[in-house]
Amino acid sequence: MVYVQGWMPREWRSKSMSALRYMVFAAAASALLGTALAQDGSTRDPRNVDDVIAKILKETPDTESPAAAVSPSAKEPVVMGARIGEHPDRTRFVVELSDPVAMRTFTLSNPNRVVIDMPAVRWHLEGPPLPSGHGAVKSYRYGMFRPGTSRFVIDLNRPVLLSDVLVLPPENGFGYRVVIDLFPTTQAKFDNGAGWPADLRARENAAEMASVPPRPAGPQPSSKKVVVIDPGHGGIDSGTVGVGGSMEKDVVLAAALLLRRNLQARGYAVYMTRETDVFIPLRERVKIARSRHADLFISMHADSIHDPEVSGLSIYTLSERGSDKEAAALAAKENQSDIIAGVDLSGDNSSVAPILIDLAQRDTMNKSSHFAQTAIAELSRATDILPRQPHRSAALVVLKAPDVPAVLIELGYLSNADDASQMKSDAWRARVATAIAAAVDRQFATPAAVEPAAARSMQ
Numbered sequence: 001m002v003y004v005q006g007w008m009p010r011e012w013r014s015k016s017m018s019a020l021r022y023m024v025f026a027a028a029a030s031a032l033l034g035t036a037l038a039q040d041g042s043t044r045d046p047r048n049v050d051d052v053i054a055k056i057l058k059e060t061p062d063t064e065s066p067a068a069a070v071s072p073s074a075k076e077p078v079v080m081g082a083r084i085g086e087h088p089d090r091t092r093f094v095v096e097l098s099d100p101v102a103m104r105t106f107t108l109s110n111p112n113r114v115v116i117d118m119p120a121v122r123w124h125l126e127g128p129p130l131p132s133g134h135g136a137v138k139s140y141r142y143g144m145f146r147p148g149t150s151r152f153v154i155d156l157n158r159p160v161l162l163s164d165v166l167v168l169p170p171e172n173g174f175g176y177r178v179v180i181d182l183f184p185t186t187q188a189k190f191d192n193g194a195g196w197p198a199d200l201r202a203r204e205n206a207a208e209m210a211s212v213p214p215r216p217a218g219p220q221p222s223s224k225k226v227v228v229i230d231p232g233h234g235g236i237d238s239g240t241v242g243v244g245g246s247m248e249k250d251v252v253l254a255a256a257l258l259l260r261r262n263l264q265a266r267g268y269a270v271y272m273t274r275e276t277d278v279f280i281p282l283r284e285r286v287k288i289a290r291s292r293h294a295d296l297f298i299s300m301h302a303d304s305i306h307d308p309e310v311s312g313l314s315i316y317t318l319s320e321r322g323s324d325k326e327a328a329a330l331a332a333k334e335n336q337s338d339i340i341a342g343v344d345l346s347g348d349n350s351s352v353a354p355i356l357i358d359l360a361q362r363d364t365m366n367k368s369s370h371f372a373q374t375a376i377a378e379l380s381r382a383t384d385i386l387p388r389q390p391h392r393s394a395a396l397v398v399l400k401a402p403d404v405p406a407v408l409i410e411l412g413y414l415s416n417a418d419d420a421s422q423m424k425s426d427a428w429r430a431r432v433a434t435a436i437a438a439a440v441d442r443q444f445a446t447p448a449a450v451e452p453a454a455a456r457s458m459q
Helices: 015-039 049-059 187-193 198-211 248-265 282-291 325-334 337-341 359-379 417-422 426-444 447-458
Strands: 078-086 091-097 104-108 113-119 137-146 149-156 160-162 166-168 176-184 226-231 269-272 296-303 314-318 391-394 406-413
Touching: 078 137, 091 137, 104 160, 113 176, 160 187, 226 248, 226 282, 248 269, 248 296, 248 406, 248 426, 296 426, 314 359, 359 391, 359 406, 359 426, 406 417
Parallel strands: 226 269, 226 296, 296 406, 314 391
Antiparallel strands: 078 091, 091 176, 104 113, 113 149, 137 149, 160 176, 166 176, 314 406
16 A cells, blocks of 8 residues: 555555455556556566566575575565656656555655655666656655665755655556656745654654664773774665766675774774665764764775776865865765755754864864874775875764764775776775774874884884
8 A cells, every 4th residue: 555644544444455445546546647657658568577576586595494485475575667757747756566565755855855765675676767857856866764664765956746646556567656746836835845754753763762872971991992884875875876886885885894804803892883785874873983982983985076087095084174175075975965865854953963173172183183194004005095185184974973083984986997896806805904904903002012013114
């Protein structure tokens, strides 16, 4: 069943009648929308939807017992297609699925967006068509938002009014098709209806609290130094998509997991902000580092730029004044992560957001800069370093914890073919992980231990 803003006809709540009423509703929708869908370019050669689903399930390892035969319908629904139809009076967004799912739609302003939530699904969109950019839809993205919740976020060029969500049953080789019309409206009317539904805001607050371990009253005695590794982006926020289709969220997660293993082998207590392909809001990443009383926070990313010749690793530390225009542009991009994923920012009273650089943070900033310089020295022996000013500064949200030394490492440029290729190499990742771990050792070594190492490096 598909519904809007949590609304569901009372008579549909009876399980004994839901299937019959669902098909009647779908048939009515089909009669109303069949011609319009054809105008959206939805026709194609008939196919067997069950064969497509079976192929997807075959490609995904089954962790359940072999003795327990699981049919495709018992698995997560599969999103098999998404289409945009631009018409003079509306824009139509169509999502094709293997099974009917409950959907929730709402709008957010500043910037204008449409959010479509659904239960966890499997994504099998092979090169979904992009909008022209001239209609109501500027762009859209999709992926996991929270465990158990998948999401579309549609960026808008202009304010819209959403129609009721309709569903068409499988026919002519299609699966279930969910149809949402976007009608032009005024900004005032859009703003009046925009905002997070109250129950979703409560759910998000609960999810945020569950994802952040409670912060003890004071520093906890431990012989181990604590390092928090933060693989950037994730889930619905893929980050940069580079040469050859590499996604930043995947590249940095693979590198971060290898770094964790290396640091643990050296005796550090290591925590991750994420271990899987899931979205974590920026403020939660900072809270995780502070709750763990981290001695060091390492955020891992991969950069991109319009010039495909630019390459090399760089490291950022916090400054309210960026080191240059490129650093400022990177901060603007990375700090948009929450907006990209459709996070509720209206009630953000986090102590991190308004932090300014002041004397209370000087010690933290000095430690961050020291580690950045040490890491660049170690990494220069493992990979290519950005030739000009590899240690840079920017007002990056994830670096703003006032009591945790923090750096953001850009592993290279996914917009550069050589960098993109080596970031997929296990051997390269191993070298980089070893170099970063060596820099962590130097960061926490006593002066007596550092001096012999420095002397050896001069021989």
